[in-house]
Every structure is written in C-alpha cells, then in structure tokens.
Amino acid sequence: MKIYRTYTLTITNVISHYPKQIICSFTLALIIATLFFGQHIAENTQDIWQLITGQADPYQSIVVWQWRASRLFAALVIGAALGISGAVFQSLVRNPLGSPDITGFNVGAFTGVLLSIALFSNLYWFSVLGAILGGLFSALLVYIFAYRDGHSGFRLIIVGIAISATLSAFNQWLILSVSLETAMTAALWSAGTLNGMTWARILPAAVLITVFILCAFLLNTRMKLLEMGDDTAAALGVSVNKTRLALMFVGVALTAVATAITGPIAFIALAAPQIAKRLENSASTSLGSSALVGGLLLLSADFIAQHGWEGSTLPVGLITVSLGGIYLVFLIIREGRK
Amino acid sequence: MTATVTEIQQNKSNDTDYQALPELSLSTQSVTLGYDQTIIANNLSVDIPEGKFSIIVGPNGCGKSTLLRALSRLLPPTSGQVRLNGQDIHSLPTREVAKILGLLPQSAIAPDGIKVVDLVARGRFPHQKWFQPWREQDQIAVESAMKATGIMEFAQHHVDQLSGGQKQRVWVAMALAQETPLLLLDEPTTYLDIAHQIELMDLFQDLNRLQGHTMVAVLHDLNHACRYADNLIAMKAGKIIASGAPKDIVTEALIEDVFGLPCMILEDPVSGTPLIIPKSRQV
Numbered sequence: 208m209k210i211y212r213t214y215t216l217t218i219t220n221v222i223s224h225y226p227k228q229i230i231c232s233f234t235l236a237l238i239i240a241t242l243f244f245g246q247h248i249a250e251n252t253q254d255i256w257q258l259i260t261g262q263a264d265p266y267q268s269i270v271v272w273q274w275r276a277s278r279l280f281a282a283l284v285i286g287a288a289l290g291i292s293g294a295v296f297q298s299l300v301r302n303p304l305g306s307p308d309i310t311g312f313n314v315g316a317f318t319g320v321l322l323s324i325a326l327f328s329n330l331y332w333f334s335v336l337g338a339i340l341g342g343l344f345s346a347l348l349v350y351i352f353a354y355r356d357g358h359s360g361f362r363l364i365i366v367g368i369a370i371s372a373t374l375s376a377f378n379q380w381l382i383l384s385v386s387l388e389t390a391m392t393a394a395l396w397s398a399g400t401l402n403g404m405t406w407a408r409i410l411p412a413a414v415l416i417t418v419f420i421l422c423a424f425l426l427n428t429r430m431k432l433l434e435m436g437d438d439t440a441a442a443l444g445v446s447v448n449k450t451r452l453a454l455m456f457v458g459v460a461l462t463a464v465a466t467a468i469t470g471p472i473a474f475i476a477l478a479a480p481q482i483a484k485r486l487e488n489s490a491s492t493s494l495g496s497s498a499l500v501g502g503l504l505l506l507s508a509d510f511i512a513q514h515g516w517e518g519s520t521l522p523v524g525l526i527t528v529s530l531g532g533i534y535l536v537f538l539i540i541r542e543g544r545k
Numbered sequence: 546m547t548a549t550v551t552e553i554q555q556n557k558s559n560d561t562d563y564q565a566l567p568e569l570s571l572s573t574q575s576v577t578l579g580y581d582q583t584i585i586a587n588n589l590s591v592d593i594p595e596g597k598f599s600i601i602v603g604p605n606g607c608g609k610s611t612l613l614r615a616l617s618r619l620l621p622p623t624s625g626q627v628r629l630n631g632q633d634i635h636s637l638p639t640r641e642v643a644k645i646l647g648l649l650p651q652s653a654i655a656p657d658g659i660k661v662v663d664l665v666a667r668g669r670f671p672h673q674k675w676f677q678p679w680r681e682q683d684q685i686a687v688e689s690a691m692k693a694t695g696i697m698e699f700a701q702h703h704v705d706q707l708s709g710g711q712k713q714r715v716w717v718a719m720a721l722a723q724e725t726p727l728l729l730l731d732e733p734t735t736y737l738d739i740a741h742q743i744e745l746m747d748l749f750q751d752l753n754r755l756q757g758h759t760m761v762a763v764l765h766d767l768n769h770a771c772r773y774a775d776n777l778i779a780m781k782a783g784k785i786i787a788s789g790a791p792k793d794i795v796t797e798a799l800i801e802d803v804f805g806l807p808c809m810i811l812e813d814p815v816s817g818t819p820l821i822i823p824k825s826r827q828v
Contacts, residue, residue, distance in 0.1 A: 301654070425675075431656070432670060438650035441619050443723065444643025444671040 227496065230486065234283075234503045241279050241510055242271055278401050281409040282509045282523075283502040285401075285468060286475055288416045288461040290483070290501020291423050293476030294492045295458035298430050299451060300360040303538060306477040307342075307462040308531075310364060311371020313473070315345020316459075316466035318374050321381045321393055329392060335412065335467040342463035345370055346455060399472035399524020401509050412468045419464070420498065422457045427494055430454055472524045474531025475501050475508075481538075569595045569630065569645070569726055569759055571616060576625030578611050578783075585611045586783030588625070593727075598753040598760045600770040603780035604804050609763045610651070610731055612780070616761065617648040617729045643671035647725035649733055653716050655704040661715050662700040665691055668722030690721035694748065710741035717748070728752065730762040734769070742766070746773050767804075771795055771818045779803050795819040 243255050257263040258271050293306040307313055319341020323333040353359075353366040378397065382390050395402075429450045432440040437447050462476065479501035480492040487496055508526040515521070571593040578586040585608040593599055593616070601609045614620040615627055618634045627634045634642060647668075655664060668690065669683045691697045694714040699707060704715055713733065720728060730749065734742040750773055752758045764770045770777060771791040778788040781803045787794040800808050806823055813820040 428670065432667060434654065434656050435667070436650065436652050436654045438614075438619055438648070439653045441639065442617060442643065442648035442650060442720075443667065444640035446639055 227499070230496070230499050230503055234499070234506065237503070237506050237510060238279060241506065241513075242275050244514075273406065274404075277406040277409055278404040278509070279506065280406075280413070281401055281404045281468065282506040284409065284413045284416055285465045285472070286479070286502035286505030287498035288420065288465045288501070289472065289475040289505070290479035290497040290499070291420055291494050292458045292461035292465075293478075293501070294480035294483075294494055294497035295423055295430065295454050295461075296476070297480050297492065298434055299454055299458070300363055301434060302360045302364060303481050304364050304477075305360060305367075306480075307458060308471070308473040308476050309371070310346075310349055310367025311374055312342045312345050312349075312367075312459050313462050313466045313471040313476075314371050314374040314378065315348075316342035316463035317397065317471045318345070318378055318381070319463070320396070320467055320470075321378055321385075324389055324393060325381065325385045328389075331408070331411070335415070335464060338463040338467035339460055342459040342466070343456070345374060346459045350455075395522075396470035398522035399470040399527070400522035401469055401512075402520060402522065409468065412464050415464050416461065419457050419461050420494075422453075423461070423494055426450065426454055426457065470522075470524060472505070472527055474527040474534065475504050477531060478534050479504055570628070571630075571646070571727060571759075571761075572628050573612070573615060573622070574626045574628060576615060576622035576627060578608065578615050578620060578622055580620075584623075584783075589783065589785065590625075591616075591778065591785060591788075593759065593761055594776050595759050596753075596757055597775040598750065598773060599762070599776040599778060600774035601761070601763045601778045601780060602765075602767055602770045602803075607780045608783040609780050613729055613731050613761065613763050617646060618642055619648075619650075640671050643723065643725070645725055646727045646729065647720040647723040649716055649720045649728070649730045651731045651735070655712070655715075657705070659704050660700070661696060661702050661704055661707070661718075662687065662691070664704055664715055665696075665718045665722050668719040671723060686722050686724050690718040693721060693752070694718040710737050710744075713737060713741070713745065714748075717745070721752070726757070727759045728761070730760065732763050732765060735765065742769065749773065767800070767821050768813070771821065772813060772816045791819050795821070 239255075243258065254263065258267060261268065263271075289308075293308075296305050296307055296310070297303055299305065316338040319337035319339070320334050321337075322341070323330070323337030327333045349363060349367045349370050352370070353363045355362065382393050382397070385393070429440070429445050432443055432445050433447065433450060433454075440450075441447050465472070480497040482504070483496035483500040484492045486500070487493065505523065505527070508530065509523040512521045512523045512526045515526075573589055573591045575588045575590050576586070577584060578589065589608075589612065591612065601612060603609045611620065615622055618627065618629075618639065621635055629637065629642060629645065665687050666679075666683070669686060672683065672686075688697075691700060694717050696711065696714050696718055699711060699715075704712060707715065713736075717733070728749075733749070734745055737745065746769055749760055749762065753760045753775075774791055776788060777791045777794060779786045779794070779799060786803050787799055795810060797808055797810055800806055800810075800821060808824055809822045811820045811822060812818075
C-alpha cells in the first residue's frame, strides 16, 4: 500500500513538473496511433517510414493522408477551439461550470446550422455563418434573461441551462419538420461527429478558428484583470463592458465555428481548462494549455469512438457526452461540498 | 518605513519615465449620483485639494462610497460632471485616467493561487502597450511598491495564504505599482485589527507627505480620520455638511448632526487632533 502511494505520488509530481512535455508526448503518440494503426495500413516501422516519405501504395497513402490526417487535424483544431472557448467563458463567469456547452451556446449554434440547412440547403459558409449567428443569438438570450442589476456568474449558468434545453427542443422540432433528406443530414450531425472529415471541409474553418484564437490571446491580459472584479479591472484602465463583449464574441465564435463543422460536441470546453489548470498547478487557466488539452481530449475521444467498438464507428460527441456526464457529476458534488 | 520610502524616491529619480508630479485637479461639478432609479446624491460638488490627504466620513448609506466611485469614474453621474485636470473624466480614455488615478476598491478578488509579485505586477497594466515586453521600469515600480508596503518577504507566496492585513497591503502595493499621483481608497482598513489599521494609515500618510501623492479615502473610524486627514469631508444623506481641517470643523454639534451621536471632543494627546469620545446611555 505504501509503495503504491509513493508510486502515484511520483507520477503526480512528474506530471505537475512537466505538464506541457507530457501532454505533448502523449498527443504525439496518439497522433501516430491514429494515423498508422489498423489492418492493411502499416504493419511495421518500415511501412510507416514509406508512408511518411510518400513511397507507399497510393491506396494506403490516400487513407492515411487524405482521410485520417484530415480527421486528426480537425480533432486537434476543433478541440483547441473548444478548449479556449471554455477557458474564456469560465474566466468571464468566474465559475468552472460556465462553459459554452453548459450554457447552450453550442446548441444555439447548431440551431443556426439547422436553420441554414433548412433554408439554403447544405452550403459550407452558410452553415458557418448560421452557427455564429445562432451562437450569438443564444448568448444574447442568456444575457438578457440573466440580467438583474448586473450579472452574477451563477445566474448566467442556470439561465444558460434553461435556454440550452429550450433550444434542444426547438432543434428536435426543426429536424422533425424538415424534409426527410435534410433531417437525415441533420440527425447525423446532431451528436457531434468527425466522420467523413476532409481537408476541404476543415481547412477554411481552421483559418477562421486561428483568427479567433489569436483574438483570444490578444485579450488575454484584460481577461485576467477582469477576473479580479469589475471595479479593480476598471481602476486599472480596462474598458470592462467592451472587453467583456469582445471576449464573449470570441468565445461564442470559437464554439460556433467548431459546431458548424462537427455538430455540437459537449464536455471539451467544460473540462479542458480545468484539467489544464490542475496539470499546470497554476493560478489561472492559461489559454495555451487549455487549447492543448482540448485538442488532446477530442483526439482521444475520437480514437475511442473509432476503435473502441468492433466493427462500428460511434459519433465522437457520444463519447465526450458520456465522459462529460461523469465529470459534471463530480464537479457538482465538489462544488456542493464547498 | 521612512527609510523605505526614501529608497523609493531614489528609485523613482532613476526612472526615466517618471516625471515630477504634474498638476492635478479632481472635482465633481453638481453631480447627481445613483443606481438605476435610486438617487443617492443630488447636486453634489466636491473639490479634492491637490497634495492633501482627504478623508470622507459619514454614516452608513450617506453616499460616501458612491462619491468615491464617481470620483474614480466607476460610476458615471446621471447629471453634472466629474472633472480630472479640467476635463470631463468620462471623455478621457480610461487607460490614460488609470495613469493619473489609482483606486483601491473594496471588492477585489484575488485569482486562485496567484503569487504576490504577480498580483502586484498587474498594477502595471496602464503603462504597458500591446506586445511590449516587461521593462526595467516596470520591475522597479513593482519592487518599490512591495518595499513601501513591506511585503517584499512574501513576494513568492500565494496571496490566499496571507492574513487579512497582509492581503490588504498586497492590494495597496498593486495600486502603488500603478504609479499614479492620485490614489483613492475605499474603506482600506475595514476588517483589519487596530495595529494593522494604524500601520496602513501611517503608510498612506507617508505616501502623501513624502511622495506627494494626493490621497482620498473613505473611512469609518472617525478618530483615525481626524488624526490622518488634512481635509475632512463629512457627509450625510448625499450632502456635504462640512469640509476642512479636522481641527477647524470637528465639533460636538457636527458629530451630533452627522451621526446623531452625542459625544465629547478632546485633544488627541498623541497627534493634537480632535479625539471623539462617544457618550452612551449606559454610562
């Protein structure tokens, strides 16, 4: 028992000393596994080397570099976007529950996607735009309904949960009332999935996500000052309302673009910043490590979704929502104890 | 404490960015202050004398904290103007105001697990530009703020591990690192024991007398206010009842009028300022 304890202690020590290195190496291992594992793809290191240098069989190359690599890239980018979006909202609300998947901004974004599919059929930029507008609209709803002499973090969350439930119901109704074909597309999407990802699909979104991530980093200092209270931040020369609006926009936009590509994926935005915080053992959640952890989480969840069940591929959203449920219960119990 | 403040002055004279304190004026011009529909003060005009330590006193709910919030541009007046150096404070960029006017708010939240030195460093925000690295003058400002408040030894400690008095000194240090000629303090000694209260008030007095900071504080303790204020502002129900040197304005009648408290006024044997002895029914 004693030996076991010292052993786990050293592991935690190692992790807390080299959090970034460990996350990076774990991510790298997963990347290699995702790209090259599986029957008929690579049986030994020589096959992998041939794939990397481009001397492999064209069929295998297509599988690895067109199908798997684009899916992997999408998992990392979308995970990072969700991680940062969660970090931004948790900082704004000053509560670990204040994440866009709890307050329903991703459901709102999906409402936007559904409406744009129903109205304009399945066009890429319309979906993205619809997602952003839908996300912003749901954020606006939450903001208005939660207002009572200013905003308390917890009221935002409770109202967010209610709006989220309402919008989910609305999404169901939308899916039921559109044509069968549209409904099929939408239903496939509604669990959140990386299936059928292509480079053509993820690259434009990745550019947009990069822009929003840069915006988040630019606002980082102000975001940290806002955590000390509105008065303190204002006294230091932060324009509190403008900064908060800008941060909300960036946070919603990141979730919305991610949702436009994959459908609503829960849990990543909620958990990534908190896991990053614990790994780093630091004061406040850093955007960089939230992005890293977010990417890693989605990649692992997608790996489980693809390989966890013999013969079938589950939507990754199903995996994250199950993991998220467990994590959420843990979080609520811990908050309740405080 | 005096020695450390002299050190700061030396440090400051080395600091190329630091100039002699510019002319300062802060006043409210017949402002109406309130939240939503509730009006707290009407047609209120105050002039903050430059280079002095002004202390605002008054009973609970008299609007003294509201006045301080207005002076520090946190609460825009519904009518009238707050003027900083002759200009409407709300017409100036908030970051420029933050270089002139620092505030120690009542409700500051220390982020979980932040270190003292990192919190103090946040006071440098108004002086930093986008993409500008941490400069030597930022370091000097942070260090002298920590020396002046006597928290150098806690620099690497986590803020949540400190006692109430130490924490309050960390927040003061953050406001000092902002290097503003004008410093507003909202009930800075609340929740502190008597020794820490006096220590902090002495520190404020040093900052005022030795470094020439113009200070404005809202205070509950009348005797502290009388001892430390150059200019005492007594408020009641959103109005200023009296203002001036405590010796000139504090009378039994004034205290009875403002607080509804019968009292005797003696001379403070330590400082020679008025000392208020409340009368109570039991004696």
